[in-house]
Amino acid sequence: MSLDVSREIAADNASQLRCASFVAWCQSLNIRCWHIPVAAPWRNALLERQHKSLKSSLRDIGWFCRAPMARFLSKATLRRNHRDLGGGITPAKLMFGHDRSALWRFSPPSLATAASSLNDAVHAISEIRNEHMTTLFQKDVTVEPVSAANLSRRRQRFKIGDSVLRWSNAATGLKPNWKGPFKVTATPGNITVLLSDRSLQDTRNVRRYLGRGEGCK
Structure with a gap:
């Protein structure tokens, strides 16, 4: 994430963040917006409150007021869950292969992110996740009960x-x-x-x- 304008936004599936106006605005500033699945393991109540504030701000300032909109983008942070499943393995590690403490900085496409290597990257993350799962099962660790x-x-x-x-x-x-x-x-x-x-x-x-x-x- 740069200091002036965000280069990547992790948003939920609200209509305000999926409409054509918001998508076009993101494309105009070269911002990548990806939407989090409903049942993502790293969601939490804090992000829901942040998104509620973000959506309210977008409605108030209007879609065509582009200048002040960047100040609200810092609220659209990555939703994660830090609960330790055992051995330092968190749901974020199972999903991404490692803990993501912040959004990745946007960079131009390279050979590593080309379509031909996308499957290799997905398989690599899957293998890392499976190794973490094997570690959890060997230690016979279970998730703490949820009230x-x-x-x-x-x-x-x-x-x-x-x-x-x-x-x-x-x-x-x-x-x-x-x-x-x-x-x-x-x-x-x-x-x-x-x-x-x-x-x-x-x-x-x-x-x-x-x-x-x-x-x-």
């Missing part, structure tokens, strides 16, 4: 071997949003499950599969 007051709704509990479906955005309105079935291979905590496709999912993104389980992936 019922902090949960937005009651969650289902899954056991190893359960057949489940995973939520994903459909390409079109006619295609289903639930993919699977998958097998639950591990339960690292009360609100996360590890599926047979090697993905770590929030239990709100998973539902029990009531059909036959032989076809699980």
Whole structure:
């Protein structure tokens, strides 16, 4: 992040931050805006309050008042979760491969960020995440229980071997949003499950599969 204008914004999925006006404004200043998934493991209440203030400010100053808008961009910080799962491994490490204490500074595209090397980078992060997961399982460390007051709704509990479906955005309105079935291979905590496709999912993104389980992936 530069000292004058942010080069990267981590925003939630609010309509104010997804509309064409905001996207065009970001492109005009060469700002990369990426949106955080609803069930991201590094979300927290602090960022929600920051985004609420940001959205209110954007509504007040108007879309075409470009000069003062940069002062509000520092509120759109990266949402992270620092809870230690064991061995210094946090949810941010499982997602990115290491702890991100700040947004990365924007830099021009290089060979390392070219499309041909994108898959290699994704696989590298996945391998690092799997190493962290293996470390957690070997130490038999579980996530601390979350109080019922902090949960937005009651969650289902899954056991190893359960057949489940995973939520994903459909390409079109006619295609289903639930993919699977998958097998639950591990339960690292009360609100996360590890599926047979090697993905770590929030239990709100998973539902029990009531059909036959032989076809699980």
